[in-house]
Amino acid sequence: ELLDLVPLGTVSDVLPLDANYRILVAQGLRRIRAGSCVSGIRALLAVAGRSSEGLTAADLAFGVAPRLNAAGRMDDMTVGIQCLLTDDESAARALALRLDQLNEERRTVEAKMQQEALAAVRHLPDLAPGTVRHAGVCLFDEGWHQGVIGLVASRLKERLRRPVAAFAGADEHTLRGSARSVEGIHVRDVLDSIATRHPGLISRFGGHAMAAGLSLERARLDEFARAFDAEVARCTQGASADAIETDGELTPGEIALDTALALRAGGPWGAAFPEPSFDGRFGIRSARVVGDRHLKMWVEVPRTGRAFDAVAFNHLAEGTAGGYAPPEGVRQLVYRLEANDYQGERRLQLLIDHVLP
Template sequence: MTLRIVRREAGQLQSPGLSAALHPVLQRIYLARGVRSAAELDISLARLLPVGTLEGIPAAVDLLLQHRSGGRVLVIGDFDADGATSTAMMVRALSSWGFAAVDFLVPNRFEFGYGLTPEIVALAATRSPTLIVTVDNGISSAAGVAEARSRGIDVLITDHHLPGARLPDANVIVNPNLAGSSFGSRSLAGVGVAFYVLAAVKRRLDEAQLTAAGAAHPAQFLDLVALGTVADVVPLDANNRVLVAQGLRRIRAGRCVPGIRALLELAARGHEHLTEADLAFGVAPRLNAAGRIDDMTVGIQCLLADSDEAARLLAARLDQLNEERRAIEARMQIEALAAVRRLRDPGPHALERSGVCLYDESWHQGVVGLVASRVKDRVRRPVIAFALAGEALLRGSARSVPGIHIRDVLDSIAARHPELISKFGGHAMAAGLTLERAKLDTFARAFDQEVARWTGHAGADAIETDGELAVREIALETAQALRAGGPWGQAFPEPSFDGTFTIRSARVVGERHVKMWVEVAHSGRAFDAIAFNHIDAHCEPVLPEGPMQLVYRLDVNEYQGERRLQLLVDHLLPLGQTRD
């Protein structure tokens, strides 16, 4: 596949609605993302969509308050970072607000699988809850909800995943993606939905003068909201940008839970200049490792720890699990890329398949999503990686490319071939599914055919950039302005640029990364640069040299108190690469 560089267009050089004091590069970046006024950049809490506009909130508050005094509330979360932050926040908030009994339970993915299954309800029932509150799951758990209701347990679902044709018969459902919802954002993460519910609970308690002095304010949980939102890679629309920005501010000020502080210490990320990237690449992988390799209970306990000492002990366990995850992932990635090479037909020619399915009986269930993501980045088309889930079942994790809605792809397959998929769920860019092992080959063909129907709408071969920078703009000042202009993320992408550079020197560092000294063509100006994960672990390293087209981001490299500019190189392309 020949990659194309597609430059985002600002549409206009400046906007009267944006401040003239903005760095000119940052102004161009905002314009290219459709921002036309300063109000759109307002990240104050006052800009959040009103709590009462999310459907189901009043009924959810009523249900929760019914169980405040004499009930037992059991929070059931997902086993990823979004689920862990949602669970910890719900437990912390309700406990602070006078709920008599609050506990949590998170399914072990290897024993119970995803969501509120009948089996996890049976386990939950041993704790005698009067109310189950799901966070970041539940919308596809019709059987589990029915089991809970049959046992006389009330159920409140808070979720953000896309619903199927049949909704669970829960007492109350809060989900911005329900059909007919008029809420102004469908991009809330699970932790965002839970935050809205809790904000409404606190308001009702305050109105009734039922909160004690010193009770937590919902804003105190924005550190958890920011972490869960960033980790789940949901689109950073205006509402989510407020949530993330406010959470980052709290963490920078040192006002975060001890668990986040301990994880930042282990990741060697200072909190004073924290960015969303520090959460995404420093904290989230360590937290997610618990759910991938062991049990997310330890991750939630870390976020619930009230002392730095307790948090550090739990964070150390998470760090150990993350090292195990990295070793497993490295092996699986080598095997997956080897499998992709075998799919090329014939020899070195382009991969013929539109959608790729990969499976090895030795692969780890908790890591297939990471492998699917890595391979997707390499082949630039949708990938599903499968692992065994018992003797006869496979669990798959799917990752997609822009323009191909992976959950809709699975939905179409389920409609055309109702016998193939046992269950599935997810979003536009990521999904999970279960199917019988014997049906994998048939499913792989159906997946390839269905993705092919979408290919004309996809931009899998496109690399979006914000164009070239003038040599004078490649500067520490610009990098600092862009960092301050965030948060950046899905649907509000971090600024990236392209340009012609000459590679003056290159060397391998850390086995897979390439450290370079690059010179802007015909300028005499050279810069420090690094390309992460550029070297294939199973191949003899081939270092870049001479003139090349680079796609890169500007970064502030902080070392021993000194700040320097560094280019983060995402792509090294031959000169003359197609550009739109």
């Protein structure tokens, strides 16, 4: 009877979807789709504009989890706990609305921190893709919010395609950090190696392959940054930490709604069992910024006449759309296939992960 909570907890904490977890998450999603879930999950789905019918792990990851986690990041985690524990539908709705408000506050704080982090990154030398220096990036700002540094680290590692550790002040002597990694580099093992090679440098740490938390003395931040960079470089063993792996190219005929539905049925997808992504050359017919940070495009496969709706979520840092020039011409796109249900109609949409030259 608690199985509906399993996919939410598993996806929210980015746990690896091994064989056992996939079974549990799949069965939990099935219960939620059937309406056998706590009032809080129904309320959070409604606030997020998601339907329980056809629910996927991605809906939990991008619709429910950010709102639920916002309580602990911005205020008091008991708000989220109360939302999941109450049996009263109206109380669940009120708590879900409060979580939605906290999530908006979190987004505002995160946007400011992300802009500051990107500005700091521009001052790091030799941070071009494929370079050896700064295999792992370490950043700190006195004004950063402890509850949001993990999200900033996650956004940066997606942009830089290399592990990132972001720090905020815990007190006058201590920094608290959050590290996020890329496929192939186990960030908790990276921290473990640093702790072994540099005893006492890290006060405490914990986590898993893709995410970890740590604390250290303020005075030792530069020492940690050098150790983090060196250890990540050691883990890559000469390979490029910013490499993008895909499942290859699709033929024009395979870029279809039926393929998207088959991939959806093959889920749940998640950490350690990523949703298949593909790459290919596309001509960009049109591109515009929507919602200040998303890129909406109409793309076609060259010389075929086949064109598709496409969107790149969170393609821009918030507040930077004014000076952004949308891509033109023929580009290499890394994308996933989405069966998009909108206003009672189901259509194919390409979810763009990377826009490359």
